[in-house]
Amino acid sequence: MIRKAHTFLSFRSTSWSARRLQAWLSVASVALLLLLFAIGALWAAGQPIVTALTLRNLPPSAAYWFGTDWLGRDMLIRTLQGLQLSLQVGLAAGIMSAAIATLLGVLAASGKWADRVVSWLIDLFLSMPHLVLLILISFILGGGVQGVLFGVALTHWPSLARVIRAETLQLRQAEFIQVSRRMGNNWLWIGWHHMLPHLLPQLLVGTLLIIPHAILHEAGVTFLGMGLSAQQPAIGIILAESMRYLSTGMWWLALFPGLSLLIIVRCFDRLGHTLQRWTDPHRARN
Amino acid sequence: MALLEVNDLSISFEQSAGWLRQRYIPVLHQLQLTVDAGEVVAVLGASGAGKSLLAHAILGILPSHARITGEMTYRGERLTPQRQAALRGMDIALVPQSVAYLDPLMPVGEQVRHAVKQGNKRERQRESFRLYRLGEEVERRYPFQLSGGMARRVLVAAATASGARLIIADEPTPGLDPDVMREALGRFRELADVGCGVLLISHDIASALTVADRIAVMYAGTVVEIARAADFAGDGTALRHPYTRALWQALPQNGFVPLPGEPPQLGERPHACAFASRCSAATDACLHEQPPVRELRRGLVRCVHAS
Amino acid sequence: MAVIRQLVPWALAQCVKLLLLLAAVSVASFGLMELSPIDPVQAYIGADMMRVSAEQREAIAAYWGLDQPPIEQFGRWLTSLLQGDMGTSMIYRTPVTEVLAEKFTASMWLMGTAWLLSGLLGFGAGVLAAMKEGSWLDRVIQWVCYTLASTPSFWLAIMLLLAFSVWLGWLPVGLGTPAGVLREEVSIADRLHHMILPVLTLSVVGISAIALHTREKLIEVLHSDYVLYARAQGERGLLLVWRHGLRNIALPAVSLQFASFSELFGGAVLAEQVFAYPGLGQATVEAGLRGDVPLLLGIVLFSTVFVFCGNMTADMLYRILDPRTREVKA
Numbered sequence A: 001m002i003r004k005a006h007t008f009l010s011f012r013s014t015s016w017s018a019r020r021l022q023a024w025l026s027v028a029s030v031a032l033l034l035l036l037f038a039i040g041a042l043w044a045a046g047q048p049i050v051t052a053l054t055l056r057n058l059p060p061s062a063a064y065w066f067g068t069d070w071l072g073r074d075m076l077i078r079t080l081q082g083l084q085l086s087l088q089v090g091l092a093a094g095i096m097s098a099a100i101a102t103l104l105g106v107l108a109a110s111g112k113w114a115d116r117v118v119s120w121l122i123d124l125f126l127s128m129p130h131l132v133l134l135i136l137i138s139f140i141l142g143g144g145v146q147g148v149l150f151g152v153a154l155t156h157w158p159s160l161a162r163v164i165r166a167e168t169l170q171l172r173q174a175e176f177i178q179v180s181r182r183m184g185n186n187w188l189w190i191g192w193h194h195m196l197p198h199l200l201p202q203l204l205v206g207t208l209l210i211i212p213h214a215i216l217h218e219a220g221v222t223f224l225g226m227g228l229s230a231q232q233p234a235i236g237i238i239l240a241e242s243m244r245y246l247s248t249g250m251w252w253l254a255l256f257p258g259l260s261l262l263i264i265v266r267c268f269d270r271l272g273h274t275l276q277r278w279t280d281p282h283r284a285r286n
Numbered sequence B: 001m002a003l004l005e006v007n008d009l010s011i012s013f014e015q016s017a018g019w020l021r022q023r024y025i026p027v028l029h030q031l032q033l034t035v036d037a038g039e040v041v042a043v044l045g046a047s048g049a050g051k052s053l054l055a056h057a058i059l060g061i062l063p064s065h066a067r068i069t070g071e072m073t074y075r076g077e078r079l080t081p082q083r084q085a086a087l088r089g090m091d092i093a094l095v096p097q098s099v100a101y102l103d104p105l106m107p108v109g110e111q112v113r114h115a116v117k118q119g120n121k122r123e124r125q126r127e128s129f130r131l132y133r134l135g136e137e138v139e140r141r142y143p144f145q146l147s148g149g150m151a152r153r154v155l156v157a158a159a160t161a162s163g164a165r166l167i168i169a170d171e172p173t174p175g176l177d178p179d180v181m182r183e184a185l186g187r188f189r190e191l192a193d194v195g196c197g198v199l200l201i202s203h204d205i206a207s208a209l210t211v212a213d214r215i216a217v218m219y220a221g222t223v224v225e226i227a228r229a230a231d232f233a234g235d236g237t238a239l240r241h242p243y244t245r246a247l248w249q250a251l252p253q254n255g256f257v258p259l260p261g262e263p264p265q266l267g268e269r270p271h272a273c274a275f276a277s278r279c280s281a282a283t284d285a286c287l288h289e290q291p292p293v294r295e296l297r298r299g300l301v302r303c304v305h306a307s
Numbered sequence C: 001m002a003v004i005r006q007l008v009p010w011a012l013a014q015c016v017k018l019l020l021l022l023a024a025v026s027v028a029s030f031g032l033m034e035l036s037p038i039d040p041v042q043a044y045i046g047a048d049m050m051r052v053s054a055e056q057r058e059a060i061a062a063y064w065g066l067d068q069p070p071i072e073q074f075g076r077w078l079t080s081l082l083q084g085d086m087g088t089s090m091i092y093r094t095p096v097t098e099v100l101a102e103k104f105t106a107s108m109w110l111m112g113t114a115w116l117l118s119g120l121l122g123f124g125a126g127v128l129a130a131m132k133e134g135s136w137l138d139r140v141i142q143w144v145c146y147t148l149a150s151t152p153s154f155w156l157a158i159m160l161l162l163a164f165s166v167w168l169g170w171l172p173v174g175l176g177t178p179a180g181v182l183r184e185e186v187s188i189a190d191r192l193h194h195m196i197l198p199v200l201t202l203s204v205v206g207i208s209a210i211a212l213h214t215r216e217k218l219i220e221v222l223h224s225d226y227v228l229y230a231r232a233q234g235e236r237g238l239l240l241v242w243r244h245g246l247r248n249i250a251l252p253a254v255s256l257q258f259a260s261f262s263e264l265f266g267g268a269v270l271a272e273q274v275f276a277y278p279g280l281g282q283a284t285v286e287a288g289l290r291g292d293v294p295l296l297l298g299i300v301l302f303s304t305v306f307v308f309c310g311n312m313t314a315d316m317l318y319r320i321l322d323p324r325t326r327e328v329k330a
């Protein structure tokens, strides 16, 4: 009974419709920001990076919002291009990671032994610091884009795999699946027609939640010098270079690229969490 | 002078609708109730009728977005939030439904000692444990280590040890073994016999009647009748309200007559008698307004046609 | 004593688990390194590449046993590993075990302090936010936490460096010890001075998870039936949170903190790189960049044990401290 009374707590201050509006607003603002960024990135992609020795080391101004570097390159263009690259790698790695997670999650739900093997694999991958594993994988693959891509993909799947596993197990027990099974449909058919549509929202949210981590880790390894090569305009590279000019007071070389990365990552994170709350209001909280 | 008097108590919950507008969802309306020292008053009602909210309102522990109107007095003095805060646990004690209301990580002896507000805490706790046949080793146990009956006794022991004069007891969780249930209810009778007032919240007429002096029947957020236990007899002609009579007649020993229909949802503001849709005696007169409270045969009733 | 009797089988199981894990990690990493395009001989020679003849290369390969088939190399590596010998680091030219010991000691101070600080600060922030649930303070704390979780830690390190060392000039720009000073002469004060910024970075990075978790848990507890009952008994405010709140959230929080060794280590790698702090993190980067296979393998194994210990401690705390798992139902 007292429990009942407490359901009124959920009425508190925000009703369902107001909360939905908030969620919409948050999604809309994030989408707007990402759109702005996309436009910026498109614009930047068309701009050649010019080295102009007369325009070296300029602090931010109306003409050069993010300032220029020691070769006179426009930092705004470099940042946008770098972000775009980081984002592409992060997205690709996140999607690969989600694919691994789905595969292993569904596999784990298929039988006792498969489950044991998969949970042991999860243990294995969770038992090493992500970054060390990333460095190791990058090293093994000889660095470069593929190193980062595989490194990030191979390190970020465990938590989503767990979700998919639990969800699949639950689905298998569900009434309609059982009925379909009794009607003689095989698992493959059921998986495609009945399970996938239910797993899809989880998968989408899971992938969205992996992406921010993937981007941050990509930037991290690249910063350490083990990711994308120094010729590529990645954010990690830009920030690593900026370290050399810190003592000369060129703060803008580090501040803006990093801040932009932070904002983009925060956008993805926000989007992921909002959608998570949407698809699954019970488990939503974190 | 009554120990506790509740007059015209209404509670609603604030809910924001859209951006700036606010809405109030009424849950209790104009509720009347008194509890005297030395008596057990049972509040009966289906789940969802708002019984627990009444208990929380008296204790002043409703969530912050609840809006309360009406008047409550304790020993003749108004219960303001300040006074409630001072009386909670001192003069007014709650006996919750189940062991889930005990801190899972604190030994139960310590929890009962926290309930003691006057005198030597350890002595009073031991004393009330002895009273309820709880061995000393129980003190050091955690809630999960108690059996259902023991947990019940610990909860009552806490209320006894607190020295409160008004006990608000939520009926033990259904599913408890009948002996334990009977014993638990017996405790409340004992407490009343030594001079406490007991407000027993229940949804089971049969068990409530074994200990209560008076019964307040709730329907859709208000008290529709207050009857003496003796009125529940025979085919229920001494009862005042059709709902009470229907409840009484639905008992196995009284004919097992089922009451069709569902109670209305919480949150609807009554413009007519809330029971009208299920009442066999309903007439047009019942639909004009919520029937006012009337005194009838040393009880109360909220029905136009009661006589 | 019953506790100990229950713990023994569990501890044995954990040991077996760790051994299996280490075996898998070593086989996998060793195997993969064999497949990698990196040439360990080149890593050893480093910049002197041009001046080394083919014969010399072969001599070096023979010296390190690199001319043997992979299985044999692995066998040799494993037998010495079992004897406590992890080989010799190619870049530091000292046994890997010594490098690990020295670098880890340095990192331990850094990680330990940051671990404690972030735990305390995060816990405090979480409790505060939960107690004021829905207030502006709660919102600010949540916002900061979510933002911190999206912040690249190395960028945060750079910003701190910029603020405190370059602009304000309060703290040194880098290095665990001042350059040109012998290790023995470095005073504790000096060392502390150089630790402030790395510790600060690492602490700030660690706050977010623990604060959000604590907030969540405490809100759950404050809405629980037992807190409602406690309030009905007249308890309120700080006393209530102290008596029932902290009791019920302390264990999960401490456990979470122990289970976060993986992120701690990762954070240390980045922070040490920015501040040129000579710890295990920097050694990891060096080993990766310059292809020091023995050291990298050593670090991988060591960090696995490190993370495992954290997770095991988290688990063990529950077993020892939570009465519900400690005793069987009476």
Ligand code: SF4
Pocket (backbone or CB within 6 Å): B241, B242, B243, B273, B274, B275, B276, B277, B279, B280, B281, B282, B283, B286, B291, B302, B303, B304, B305, B306
């Ligand atoms: S007022 Fe009318 S409808 Fe309501 S209980 Fe009485 S007779 Fe029935």
